[in-house]
Amino acid sequence: MSTPTVLDQTDIDGIDFAFDNLPDVHGVLAGLRANRDYAIVPFAGVRAVLLLTHELVSAAFKDEATFPAAAIYRMTTGPVLGKTLQCMEGTEHRIARGVATPPFRRAKVADYLEPLLEPLAHELIDRFASRGSADLVAEFTTKYPVLVISRLLGLPIEDETVVHRWAHDLFYFPLDPEAALRASREFTDYVTPIVRARRAEPGDDLISRLVTESAEGEHLDDEQVLSFLRLLFPAGADTTMLALGNTLSALLTHPDQLALLASDPDEWTQWAIWEGLRWEPPVGLLPRACPEAVDWHGISIPALTPMIFSINAAHRDPAVYERPDEFDITRKKMTMLSFGQGVHSCAGNWLAIAELTTALRVLLDRLPGLRLQPDADTDAEVTSQVGTALRGPNALRVGWQR
Ligand code: HEM
Numbered sequence: 149m150s151t152p153t154v155l156d157q158t159d160i161d162g163i164d165f166a167f168d169n170l171p172d173v174h175g176v177l178a179g180l181r182a183n184r185d186y187a188i189v190p191f192a193g194v195r196a197v198l199l200l201t202h203e204l205v206s207a208a209f210k211d212e213a214t215f216p217a218a219a220i221y222r223m224t225t226g227p228v229l230g231k232t233l234q235c236m237e238g239t240e241h242r243i244a245r246g247v248a249t250p251p252f253r254r255a256k257v258a259d260y261l262e263p264l265l266e267p268l269a270h271e272l273i274d275r276f277a278s279r280g281s282a283d284l285v286a287e288f289t290t291k292y293p294v295l296v297i298s299r300l301l302g303l304p305i306e307d308e309t310v311v312h313r314w315a316h317d318l319f320y321f322p323l324d325p326e327a328a329l330r331a332s333r334e335f336t337d338y339v340t341p342i343v344r345a346r347r348a349e350p351g352d353d354l355i356s357r358l359v360t361e362s363a364e365g366e367h368l369d370d371e372q373v374l375s376f377l378r379l380l381f382p383a384g385a386d387t388t389m390l391a392l393g394n395t396l397s398a399l400l401t402h403p404d405q406l407a408l409l410a411s412d413p414d415e416w417t418q419w420a421i422w423e424g425l426r427w428e429p430p431v432g433l434l435p436r437a438c439p440e441a442v443d444w445h446g447i448s449i450p451a452l453t454p455m456i457f458s459i460n461a462a463h464r465d466p467a468v469y470e471r472p473d474e475f476d477i478t479r480k481k482m483t484m485l486s487f488g489q490g491v492h493s494c495a496g497n498w499l500a501i502a503e504l505t506t507a508l509r510v511l512l513d514r515l516p517g518l519r520l521q522p523d524a525d526t527d528a529e530v531t532s533q534v535g536t537a538l539r540g541p542n543a544l545r546v547g548w549q550r
Contacts, residue, residue, distance in 0.1 A: 153448065153450045154188060154197065154447060154448055154449065154450070155188055155195045155197075155450060155453065157188060158188050158189060158190060158195060159180055159183065159184070159187040159188050159189060160176070160180060160187065160189055160190075161190065163176065163189070163190065164190045164191065164192065164193070164536075165189045165190065165191045165196065165198065165433060165456060165536050166191050166192035166435070166535055166536060166537075167192065167322075167535050167536065168532070168536055169531060169532040169536070170532055170536055171529075171531055171532075173432065173460065173532070173536070173539070174460065174461075174464060174473065177200060177458055177460065177461040177464070178461075178464065180198070180200060180461075181200040181201065181461055181465070184200075185199070185200055185201045185203075185204055185445075186198060186199050186200055186201075186204060186447055187200060189456070191435070191454050191456060192454070194454060195453075195454075196435075196453070196454035196455060196456050197438070197447065197449060197453055197454075197455050197456070198433075198455075198456045198458055198461075199455065199456065199457050199458060199461075199462075200458050200461040200462070200465075201461070201462060201465050201467065202462040202463075202465040202467065202468045202485070203465075203467075204445060204462075205457045205458060205459060205461070205462040205485065206462070206485060206489055207445065208436070208455070208457050209457060209485075209488050209489035209490045209492075209493070210489050210490040211444075211490070212490055212491050212492070214438060214440075214442055214444055215436045215437065215438055215455055216237060216437075216439065217234050217235075217436070217492040218234070218235050218236065218237050219436070219437040219439050220435055220436050220437045221234040221235045222235045223437075224435070225321070225379075225382070227329070228318065228321050228325070228328045228329055228332045228378075229318070229332065229375060229378045229379055229382070230332075230371065230374065230375035230378060231371070231372075231375050232375045232376065232378065232379040232383075233245055233248070233375075233376065233379065233492070233495070234379070234383075234492060241491065241492075242363075242364075242491075243363045243364050243366050244363075244368060244372055244376070245363075245495065246363025246364065247358065247361045247362060247363045247366075247367070247368050248358055248368070248376050248495070249495040249496075250361070251354060251357055252495055252496045252497075252498060252499045253498065254498040257498045257499050257501075257502045258502070260300070260499070260502060261502060261506060264296065264299055264300070265296065265502060265503060265506040265507075266506055266510060268292065268295055268296060268299065269292065269506055269507050269510035269511070270510060270514070272287070272288055272291055272292060272295075273288070273510065273511065273514045273515070275287065277514055277515065277550075278550065280547060280548060280549075280550045281521065281545070281546065281547045281548075282545075282546060283543050283544060283545050283546075284393075284396060284511070284544040284546055285393055285540075285541060285542065285543050285544050286543065288392075288507070288511070289389050289390075289392045289393045289396070289507075289544070290316075290389055291312070292388075292389070292392070292503070292507055293384065293385040293386070293387075293388035293389045293392070293503060294308075294311065294312050294315045294381065294385040294389070295308060295312075296385070296388075296499075296503055297315075297380050297381060297384050297385050298311045298312075300353065300354045301353060301354050301355050301377065301380075302346075302351060302353025302354065302355060302356070303339075303342070307338075310338075311335075313331070314331040314332075314334060314335045314381065315331075315381040315382075315385055315386070316331075317330065317331035318331050318332065318335075318378070318381050318382050319381070319382055319386045319534065320534060321382075322534055322535050323534060323535075332378060335377075335378060336374055336378070339355075339374065339377055340370070340374065342355060343355060343359060343370060343373055343374065343377075344370075346359055347359045347360075355373070355377070358373045358376060358377075359373060383494075383496070384496050384499070384500075386430075386538070387430050387431060387500065388430075388500050388503050388504065389430075389540070390430030390533065390538060390539065390540035391421075391424065391425060391429075391430045391486075391500065391504055392503075392504055392507055392508070393530075393540040393541045393544065394424050394425075394427070394428035394429075394430060394530050394539065394540055394541065395420060395421055395423075395424025395425070395504065395508065396508075396511075396541075396544055397428070397528050397529065397530050397540075397541040397544060398423070398424050398427055398428065398475045398530075399420060399424075400518070400519065400520045400528055400544065400546065401520070401525065401528060401529070402475050403519070405420070405475060405476070405477050406518070408477060408478075409477060409512070410512060413509055413512060413513075416477055417505050417508055417509050418501070418505050419477045419478070419479070419480050420477045420508065421501060421504045421505050421508065422479075422480075422481060422482050422483055423475060423476060423477045423479055423481075423483075424475075424504075425483050425486040426463045426469070426479075426481065426483035426486070427463070427475045428460070428530045428539055428540075429459045429460055429463055429483075429485075429486040429539075430486075430538060430539060430540060431459060431486070431537065431538060432458070432459055432460035432536070432537055432538065432539045433456050433457070433458050433459070433460065433536055433537040434456065434457040434459060434488070434537065435454065435455070435456055435457075435537065436454075436455040436456070436457060437452065437453070437454055437455060438451070438452070438453045438454075438455050439451060439452060459485055459486060460539070462485055463483060463485065463486075469481075484497075487500075515546070515548035516548055516549050517548050517549040518546055518547075518548045519546060519547060519548070520544070520545065520546055521545045521546060521547050523545075524543070524544070524545035524546070527541065527542050527543035527544075527545060528541050528543065528544050528545070529541060
């Protein structure tokens with residue numbers, strides 16, 4: 149007879165937390181959390197431990213020994229992106245991160261504003277500003293973060309359409325693995341000669357830095373550079389795209405908050421971004437694994453158990469946030485959990501914040517009186533994108549005064 153484990157019973161049935169579209173995800177998570185700090189839920193056809201409180205999610209992110217990132221990413225993204233930072237451990241991870249991530253540090257990010265972030269936001273808005281209406285998802289949020297990455301890498305502007313297609317196909321990996329693998333191969337074939345050329349003759353772009361910089365006396369080899377470049381699209385562009393969509397959705401469906409922001413953008417823009425990240429973090433549920441059996445915070449977890457860190461439940465934990473379901477930009481709280489914590493926490497969080505604040509400021513400045521079109525509410529609601537974990541609006545059909 150096998151020994152009973154925490155996984156013997158689920159707390160909810162009829163929902164798969166890997167694949168299903170959960171329109172009322174916050175209601176479902178709050179119901180589970182009212183019962184216990186964690187729940188046993190169906191996940192990709194098996195059972196997973198879903199962590200639901202701010203305390204547990206934060207502790208789990210910091211506990212790389214118990215929940216090593218590599219254990220999950222080698223299985224999930226490894227086949228398509230290769231051995232990225234997320235698949236690395238220990239010294240290898242520290243050195244690769246030491247080489248690749250200094251350009252994204254907080255102090256460096258201000259350098260991107262004038263030459264890159266602001267002009268790019270204007271460039272995209274120029275294409276539709278005179279029309280008086282647009283779908284900001286199709287025409288802005290899906291484009292801006294991919295173009296930021298593409299230009300940071302110094303890729304030729306005439307190649308941006310195909311780069312955008314590769315980024316899109318990599319994002320839809322769980323739904324269309326063939327297209328994602330093809331995109332990964334095509335992007336690698338395309339960028340490999342560029343990497344070689346920058347090794348021979350470096351410029352001041354990100355690829356040149358990746359091939360010339362060192363950490364602890366070590367340089368990145370070609371495959372380490374390529375896997376970092378492949379990771380930048382799903383990790384850097386798609387997350388920021390969803391975050392921008394979610395904050396715009398929140399503002400457009402809460403006109404009082406949008407009016408407050410518009411009344412004093414200098415004061416409120418950054419707080420609108422942080423509150424958007426709290427209210428609807430783009431990475432709502434983050435899968436991990438627990439390779440070894442462990443007693444962890446009173447939960448007896450068997451070996452090889454899938455784990456889910458619910459960032460979105462942590463962000464609405466009533467023990468930490470008053471009126472957690474309200475979108476309120478006057479909270480003035482930096483919700484860093486959106487970006488993970490511990491050794492694998494987001495390497496691009498300050499770039500993301502700079503992109504989001506710049507985009508929001510320029511959009512509100514260029515499109516005065518921004519509002520949802522009368523029949524656009526349902527499309528604008530944040531919902532599951534590509535499985536349950538990633539969340540964003542399907543469309544943001546808006547109008548403004550010309
Ligand atoms: C709002 C936008 C973003 C969000 C919500 C976000 C979220 C996250 C999260 C939650 C993780 C941790 C994953 C884990 O622990 O398994 C992560 C890792 C990472 N992010 Fe971001 N991210 C954003 C933007 C960016 C940008 C703009 C870049 C780069 C330019 C970036 C690069 C990375 C990288 C390289 C990692 C892996 C770090 C490592 O494993 O050491 N992210 N991100």
